[in-house]
Amino acid sequence: MQYTDQGKKDTRSGYGAAMTELGRSHPNVVALCADLVGSLKIETFIEENPKRFFQTGIAEANMMGLAAGLTIGGKIPFASTFANFATGRVYDQIRQSIAYSGKNVKICASHAGLTLGEDGATHQILEDIGMMKMLPGMTVINPCDFNQTKAATLAIADYEGPVYLRFGRPKVANFTPVDQKFEIGKAVLLQEGTDVTIIATGHLVWPALIAADNLKEKGISAEVLNIHTIKPLDEEAVLKSVKKTGCVVTAEEHNFMGGLGESIARTLAIQHPTPQEFVATQDTFGESGTAEELMDKYGLNNKAIEDAVVRVKNRK
Amino acid sequence: MAELDTLQDIVTQTRRDIVRMVHNVNSGHPGGSLGCTEFVVALYNEVMDLKEGFDMDGNGEDLFFLSNGHISPVWYSVLARKGYFPVKELNTFRALNSRLQGHPTTHEGLPGIRVASGSLGQGMSVAIGAALAKKLNEDDHLVYSLHGDGELQEGQNWEAIMYAAGNKVDNIISTIDRNGQQIDGPTEDVLPLGNLKVKFEAFGWDVLEVQDGNNLEAVIKGLNEAKSRTGKGKPVCIILDTVMGHGVDFMMHTHAWHGKAPNDEQLADALSQNAETLGDY
CATH class of the missing domain: 3.40.50.970 (Thiamin diphosphate (ThDP)-binding fold, Pyr/PP domains)
Structure with a gap:
């Protein structure tokens, strides 16, 4: 990586x-x-x-x-x-x-x-x-x-x-460059790929990079886009990537309703209909546990992203 | 001090504006507006230190926040007649594409308004925030706010009341319009407010009561007294006894006209009780 x-x-x-x-x-x-x-x-x-x-x-x-x-x-x-x-x-x-x-x-x-x-x-x-x-x-x-x-x-x-x-x-993990310029409303292309676009925000960005690494070993080339600004959304960056890869997985520590995934889905539905899978909580409340245990139980980790990639690729 | 007669003329004309505005769109809140007319007229035309023109920051001048935003008609009339925007614009109150929204807002850029209000209970917090900014800016002007008595049923007020006293925000004068009425009836029937003076004092405010909130002289005297009590480590509260609907006999002493517009005949009756002074819009 x-x-x-x-x-x-x-x-x-x-x-x-x-x-x-x-x-x-x-x-x-x-x-x-x-x-x-x-x-x-x-x-x-x-x-x-x-x-x-x-x-x-x-x-x-x-x-x-x-x-x-x-x-x-x-x-x-x-x-x-x-x-x-x-x-x-x-x-x-x-x-x-x-x-x-x-x-x-x-x-x-x-x-x-x-x-x-x-x-x-x-x-x-x-x-x-x-x-x-x-x-x-x-x-x-x-x-x-x-x-x-x-x-x-x-x-x-x-x-x-x-x-x-x-x-x-x-x-x-603290992995973005210390001197990276932060532009509100601008996506950060973390890794280029051709088979699938993984769009992640917040705590799911690092797992997305790990997922991309693991997918590479399976012969899948994943592009990873970090959307830090959910609104206004960098539609141009999303469309540019998705037009290349033809499918998308969104990943966020949030309910699938109302989150980043829905914003992406709306953009794609209007401008470039594309198969999409959502890594997010499924209309549920959380519970007690360690952060790691909870992310695993609710399917918010690199494994969940990798599984979603496989699903979405099959829908292309 | 301006001549009392001159101020009284503004009061009377404002009352005409209020009933005409509400009648024009068959919508709005005349009762509380009429009850607070002396207070708002006195504030803008006698008590507050205001700059020419309007800018959002309001540095170097006194500020006013209307928390009970539904009595927007009285505020709009006073602002227009003070020159913040054309008097003619009162004719657009509550109409489509107007800057004079049903409840006051900054969204349409109406000069004189610094925050949206209407969802009740939020104005005191905002006013205290503005008072804190004045302290940081070493601006010794004051912040005034007005609140309905029923509005005090909203819990956020008590957060704000606790905050202001605990932090010695002594450059604010918050006035409670104690007309004893709210939409569903008398406040003491809907949810008793009890002794507001004792409550505010228990929270650490300096409280003064103005018994006749519809007497211009009494209101000005009360406001000046309140001003003299600022800067002494305590926020200042005025409990202003007013009569909802004051100045229009059939609207007085009842909650019936809280949010109801007069029909043509009722308008004529109301106007006959308030003869034109400065000219209708």
Whole structure:
């Protein structure tokens, strides 16, 4: 494989590291958190910028409203908590005070998906991408590793408009180049291939690369596309690849309903109908377990991607 | 201070605007709008320190947030007559392709509006956020917000109330329109709010009550008193006793006109009780 794991790190630490940098470089960036500072890794930002940090307590609705208000006066608020509490719990606050009002708020959501682990389904949201992408004007980003999460966090500070940035809890392979430029809305072609396109986001990107490696041994040439920005979707990159390979597997740590796969399916249905298989949770809640156990049980790993590739190739 | 008569003329004309706007589209919320007319007119024409023109950030001026967005008619009228947009545009209220949406929004770019409101309970959080931005910007202007009393049944308010006191956000004046009515009936029948003064004080706010919220002098006096209490470590709350539907006798003391438009005859009756002062739109 042309990518190497530079050492496992959690994506949330990528967020925290970028917040430290933004604290120093962007005087208008402010941070909010609802009693989960340690989990969001923003201790250094708070230490260095105490006046630019707002601890809201366990009150996410108020946090979203405060963030919307802080934009009035030119602040760039990064409102952070677990993905579950950053979306479903406060959907209407985001909808009215942030999205409809066009506020420059960055909703930064950690512990998304099954990999939150042992806390179980009450905290493991698998519907957040769907909720957020449904909001007109909302940009939805789900980076794949520490480096990309850090780069994405820095990039959204310079983008004007509401953003949902989704990342996670566990330590995962950190393989994207440390100096990779993060372009919102631009897919990253990780590996070229000719037989199938694997389109992955978030924690499924590294397993997609492993799957591509394993498939190579079986004589299948897989192209791997990393979609970090689910909305707006890089349709051009998707179409270019799929027109070449003729079939696609999408992979994400999210319900198949409302996720990346559905966005891809819509694009293809309209512009280039193509066989597609979905590696995603199947309209289910999660449960307690380790991150790895859960990803295996719910079919979100390289093996599931490889199986899906075989299925989709047979449908060509 | 502007002459009281001049302000009273704006109040009367605003009442005409409200009933005419709502009648025109047979839709909208006249009751709460009429009850808050003195308050909104006083804010914009006497109390707030405002810049010329409008920009979203509002640095260097006082800000106002209407949380109970359904009383948009009173706000639109006051904004238009203050010069934020053409008075003639009031004629487009709630109509297709209008900037004057049923509930206020920034989406159509109407000058004077800084956040969408209408889904209740969100405005105080936004206002506090704007007050925090003013503190960061070392801007010593104030943030005002208005809330329905029934709206306080939304839990987010109490998150915001707790936050503002706990963090000494003392550059905000939040006013509660205590008209005692909501869509389904009297607030104390629907879900009792109890003693709001005691509740706000228990959360750490400085609270003052204005007994006659439909008396212009009393409202201005109350607002000035509230202003004098800012900057002292506590957020300030005004509990404003108003009469829903004030100024139109058949709309007063009832929730019936919360969200109902007058018919032609009722409009004529309402207008006869509020003689034209500044000229209809």
